Amino acid sequence: MEMETGCPCCGRPVAAPWKLTIQPLRLYREWRPDGQRHAAEHRLCDACSEWLGGLVAIACGEGAGTAVFGSPNGGGRRAVFDDQCQVCREMPADRAARIAWVSPGGATLGVFACAGCEAWIASLAADGRTVRGVADREVDGPYGTWPHPNLRGIRVRLAVEDSAARAVALETCERMAVAVVREQADIAVVEATARGSAARALRTGIQGGRGSVVLAGLRARKDLAAALQAGARCWMTVPLTPQQLTAALVAALRPAGRSGWEPETCLPIADPATMDRPVVLFTPAAGADRFEVAWLLRRFARGYDTVEWLDGRIAVTPRVHADQLPQVAARLRLLLEGRATAEVVGVRALPGRGRFEAAG
Numbered sequence: 001m002e003m004e005t006g007c008p009c010c011g012r013p014v015a016a017p018w019k020l021t022i023q024p025l026r027l028y029r030e031w032r033p034d035g036q037r038h039a040a041e042h043r044l045c046d047a048c049s050e051w052l053g054g055l056v057a058i059a060c061g062e063g064a065g066t067a068v069f070g071s072p073n074g075g076g077r078r079a080v081f082d083d084q085c086q087v088c089r090e091m092p093a094d095r096a097a098r099i100a101w102v103s104p105g106g107a108t109l110g111v112f113a114c115a116g117c118e119a120w121i122a123s124l125a126a127d128g129r130t131v132r133g134v135a136d137r138e139v140d141g142p143y144g145t146w147p148h149p150n151l152r153g154i155r156v157r158l159a160v161e162d163s164a165a166r167a168v169a170l171e172t173c174e175r176m177a178v179a180v181v182r183e184q185a186d187i188a189v190v191e192a193t194a195r196g197s198a199a200r201a202l203r204t205g206i207q208g209g210r211g212s213v214v215l216a217g218l219r220a221r222k223d224l225a226a227a228l229q230a231g232a233r234c235w236m237t238v239p240l241t242p243q244q245l246t247a248a249l250v251a252a253l254r255p256a257g258r259s260g261w262e263p264e265t266c267l268p269i270a271d272p273a274t275m276d277r278p279v280v281l282f283t284p285a286a287g288a289d290r291f292e293v294a295w296l297l298r299r300f301a302r303g304y305d306t307v308e309w310l311d312g313r314i315a316v317t318p319r320v321h322a323d324q325l326p327q328v329a330a331r332l333r334l335l336l337e338g339r340a341t342a343e344v345v346g347v348r349a350l351p352g353r354g355r356f357e358a359a360g
């Protein structure tokens with residue numbers, strides 16, 4: 001049963017006569033409705049429908065205005081093929097969605113979107129309040145202001161072709177007084193691609209002297225996994241936010257010595273004995289693409305949040321006060337649209353933790 005009053009996107013008690021329908025698709029021999037994920041429908045008021053349509057148009061490179069930070073970006077790539085994501089122009093691997101705005105009169109305007117763009121659009125439709133009306137840079141809030149660690153004197157080399165990610169990286173480095181150089185540097189930022197660019201870069205000497213980080217789109221799992229094997233310290237998703245990059249640079253400078261990477265999700269394997277904050281634990285649904293779940297959580301987590309593999313589940317540790325955890329869990333759960341269930345788990349109840357405490 002649906003609430004008849006109110007628009008979920010803006011939270012205002014107004015009529016919501018628009019519909020945003022999302023039909024998940026899966027590539028069998030052609031794109032067909034995904035048997036494992038249900039179609040979803042979000043109600044929108046006039047203002048929200050226009051706002052969200054405008055954001056998508058900007059992300060598509062068609063609208064005028066300022067993109068919300070963290071929004072997808074075509075990065076100058078052109079739409080050539082029918083099965084390119086119409087928002088970010090990536091070629092979806094095996095999952096995508098048809099998203100349609102349906103006007104009160106029944107007129108429909110649709111886009112074909114990759115899983116990342118689908119999650120972004122759906123999450124904004126379900127609750128746009130965290131993004132709406134705030135300056136573009138504050139999308140990373142309400143986690144407080146963007147912390148600038150002292151990275152002065154650090155030299156960064158960018159092996160990144162994605163023009164939007166590159167622009168964010170350059171601007172972020174400039175704001176932190178971090179030098180971007182063309183030669184050997186302290187930290188190398190390499191981009192994973194379907195062509196294996198990241199692993200090749202690391203193997204051919206584009207290593208940071210102190211550490212390397214990888215930027216990865218949804219289709220770049222193989223190259224990402226290879227780059228982690230080749231010694232990269234951490235990874236971020238494309239599109240990138242300044243906070244994520246900042247956090248990654250800090251992580252790259254930390255001494256290595258992690259307990260390794262889970263190969264399917266490319267997430268670091270958590271050590272429950274050292275976890276000292278409550279976490280949101282995500283259990284991927286049967287049949288869900290676990291890398292996609294991990295990637296989406298990494299994509300929408302804030303920079304300093306950790307996303308780790310914990311005993312068959314994915315543990316997100318948001319850097320927020322404990323009383324905000326249920327909100328963060330709810331938002332991330334919305335983003336995953338049925339790909340995983342979520343629960344907030346206290347430190348003592350963490351999987352693998354009981355043994356440890358009983359022994360201590």
Ligand SMILES: [Zn+2]
Pocket residue numbers: 007008009010011012044045046047048049
């Ligand atoms: Zn609204």
Ligand SMILES: [Zn+2]
Pocket residue numbers: 072085086087088089090113114115116117118
């Ligand atoms: Zn996309």
